[in-house]
Amino acid sequence: MKKLLFITSILLCLFLISCANESGKTVYDKGEKVMYEQISAEDAKKIMDSCEDCIILDVREQDEYNEGHISDAILIPYTEIDDKAEKMLPDKDKLILVYCRSGRRSKIAAESLVKIGFTNVKEFGGIIDWPYEIEKE
Helix, strand or coil: CHHHHHHHHHHHHHHHHHHHCCCEEEEEECCEEEEEEECCHHHHHHHHHHCCCCEEEECCCHHHHHHCECCCCEECCHHHHHHHHHHHCCCCCCCEEEEECCCHHHHHHHHHHHHCCCCCEEEEEEHHHCCCCCECC
8 A cells, every 4th residue: 555655656746747847838729739838037038139030029908018018019918819910910930929917918818829820939927027128108
């Protein structure tokens, strides 16, 4: 009995460790697995500093955007992603860095983007955790 409990504990630990190391978030669309990657604000900043043609996508509302946003960010509120993303972001393979205020809406937006066919989506949470400069309207 002790041996079975020990083996079960080891397997459970291995399972939990493997789940904790996964940075990509799996989304299922019509049974097909699609993913976006969750990254830190620091990693997003490094990408922004080295990538000239990546898209920074703010998915908050207009008034929040006006209060302060990341330089060069495009605004598409998360509730409008399905309607506007393909028109405003025609290259579905271009790197898109998604953020909102706290991270909840950016996760929803990232899921929506991959479901409609965007292939290179990285979500980095909220502007409240952004330690770098922002612009105000």
